[in-house]
Structures are given as structure tokens and as C-alpha cells.
Amino acid sequence: xAGVIQSPRHLIKEKRETxxxxxxxxxxxxxxxWYQQGxxxxxxxxxxxxxxxxxxxxxxxxxxxAQQFSxxxxxxxxxxxxxxxxxxxxxxxxxxxxxxxxxxxxGPGTRLTVT
Amino acid sequence: xxxxxxxxIHITVSEGASLELRCNYSYGATPYLFxxxxxxxxxxxxxxxxxxxxxxxQGIKGFEAEFKRSQSxxxxxxxxxxxxxxxxxxxxxxxxxxxxxxQLTFGKGTKLSVIP
Numbered sequence: 585x586a587g588v589i590q591s592p593r594h595l596i597k598e599k600r601e602t603x604x605x606x607x608x609x610x611x612x613x614x615x616x617x618w619y620q621q622g623x624x625x626x627x628x629x630x631x632x633x634x635x636x637x638x639x640x641x642x643x644x645x646x647x648x649x650a651q652q653f654s655x656x657x658x659x660x661x662x663x664x665x666x667x668x669x670x671x672x673x674x675x676x677x678x679x680x681x682x683x684x685x686x687x688x689x690x691g692p693g694t695r696l697t698v699t
Numbered sequence: 700x701x702x703x704x705x706x707x708i709h710i711t712v713s714e715g716a717s718l719e720l721r722c723n724y725s726y727g728a729t730p731y732l733f734x735x736x737x738x739x740x741x742x743x744x745x746x747x748x749x750x751x752x753x754x755x756x757q758g759i760k761g762f763e764a765e766f767k768r769s770q771s772x773x774x775x776x777x778x779x780x781x782x783x784x785x786x787x788x789x790x791x792x793x794x795x796x797x798x799x800x801x802q803l804t805f806g807k808g809t810k811l812s813v814i815p
Contacts, residue, residue, distance in 0.1 A: 615799045626789060626805040627743070634799030642802065674742065678801065685750045686793075686801050690735070690743040 586610050588691030590675050596697045597665050605660040605694045609677030615639065616658040617676040617688060618650060627674060633658055645669075665698045672696075701726040701792045705806035712780050713814050720775040720809050722790030731793035731801065732773040734764055737808075738786045746788075749773060760784070785813045 589608040597603050609616050615634045619627040620643075629642035633652035644650075647665075652658040662669060672695050676688040702725045712718055724730055731750055735743040747758025754766040764775045773790060787808045796802040 615801075617800070617802075619803075626807050627803075629802050629804070632797070632800040632802065634797070637798070639797035639800035640802055672740075676743075676803075680799065683750070685731075685748075687745060687748060688733075688793075688801070688803060689745065692742040695740070 588675055588677050588689055590673075590691040590694050592694060593692065594695050594697075596699065598699055599665055599667060601665050601698075603662045603665060603696060605662070605673055605675075605696070607658045607660070607675030607677075607691060609656055609658070609675070610679075610689055613677035613679045613689075614656070615678045615680075615686075616652055616656070617678070618644075618658070618660050619674040619676065619690075621672040621674060621693075622668075623671070625671075630660070662696075667698050670696060670698045701730070701794050701804045703790050703792050703804055703806035705788075705790055705809050707809045708807070709810045709812065711812040711814060714780060714782050716780055718775075718777045718780045718784070718811070720788050720790075720811070722773045722775065722806060723771050724773060724790070724792045725771065726792050726794065728794075730773075732764075732766060733791045733793060733803065734758065734762070734773075734775050735789045735791060735805075736760075736786050737789065743789065746775070780811075780813055782813045782815065785811055787811070 618630040630644040734746040
């Protein structure tokens with residue numbers, strides 16, 4: 585079965601640089617989520633998109649922005665990187681099932697290291 | 700706002716023994732509850748979910764979980780642990796957060812070690 589694809593899998597940047605992370609959701613899934621997981625931490629919700637529109641916003645820094653494109657893939661853009669941005673960034677996608685149920689499926693993550 | 704508590708940071712069990720990982724949630728409405736498993740450096744894999752109905756839910760890899768509204772709990776169980784179950788386990792509660800979006804709030808996770 586198709587899964588969520590994230591690229592790149594690993595990224596090393598220096599402070600104050602920019603980074604772009606990409607996410608390709610499972611086909612027919614209409615919602616994309618971004619989460620940040622710091623070392624030894626639980627995943628924290630950043631932002632979500634439904635049908636290419638921002639749906640919800642969590643603890644996403646102002647230095648970060650994201651969008652979902654017409655083919656449903658999403659990109660997370662991170663500027664003025666700080667050491668504290670080093671983390672595993674997950675993308676997840678979901679599809680609403682009958683009865684309002686849903687499941688979020690996570691990609692393998694992009695490990696960002698800021699030096 | 701919703702929250703999840705996993706009281707056990709680290710649990711060690713012997714291979715072949717039974718397992719129970721605890722999860723307590725706080726949410727104002729009927730919760731959507733999930734258990735995910737994460738191997739080191741890997742993504743999150745959905746083990747099982749509860750939306751409504753039967754309070755005992757079956758998942759993949761022989762896991763099950765029981766929803767107890769009176770205790771605000773959703774504990775994960777497995778009758779016989781295998782060495783390959785060693786991983787970190789996250790309990791999560793999902794809440795509708797906007798058009799088509801259901802935000803997950805995770806617990807801090809429980810790291811499971813399995814000894815031969």
C-alpha cells in the first residue's frame with residue numbers, strides 16, 4: 585500500500601539558513617499535517633491543510649510557513665534556522681471515513697540538523 | 700484543551716511476558732484515541748484506534764486496547780511480548796480542529812525494552 589513520502593530524509597543546515605521539506609500524502613487523502621518531534625520529545629502539531637487551504641495552526645514559529653499545492657503535496661518552509669529547530673519533522677495525511685472517523689498515517693520523517 | 704498522560708517513561712519486560720502500557724486522557728467530549736509505535740529514528744506506525752462502540756479494540760501485531768470512560772484511560776495490552784516489540788509507544792487523543800483537520804495530541808511516550 586502507498587505510504588506518505590517525505591523528502592529529504594536527512595538535512596543538515598547552518599544557523600540562519602533556510603530549509604524546505606516536502607511531503608507527498610497517500611493518494612486520495614485530503615488532509616496533510618506537519619508535526620515536529622524534538623530529541624526525546626513527543627510530536628508537536630505544527631499546521632494542517634485540508635483541500636489546499638490551511639485548516640489549523642499549532643505551535644508553528646513565525647519563521648516557518650507551509651502550503652499545500654494542487655496535487656496535494658505540501659511543503660514546509662523554514663527560514664532563519666536556529667539550533668533549536670533541530671528535530672524530526674513528520675508529515676501525516678488522513679482521509680475522513682464513514683461516520684466521521686479518520687486515521688492519520690505518518691511519513692518516515694525528515695531529520696533536520698542545524699549546526 | 701485535550702491532554703494525554705503516559706505515567707511510565709520506561710518499562711522493561713521479559714520476552715514472552717505480558718505487557719500493559721498505561722494511558723490517561725483529558726478531553727471534554729467523546730475522544731478519538733490512538734496508539735502509535737515508533738522504532739528509533741523511524742516514523743510513527745498506527746497500532747490501533749478507538750472512535751466509538753466496542754470498548755475493546757484490536758490492532759496490528761497482536762496488540763489490543765481497552766477504553767474505559769470512567770477512568771479516562773486507554774491502556775494498551777499484549778499477551779505475549781516479542782523482542783521485536785521493543786520501541787517507543789505513544790498514546791494520542793484526536794480532536795476536530797478545523798475543516799477536515801483532526802489534530803493529534805500525544806503523550807510523552809513509553810519506551811519499552813524487552814530482555815531475552
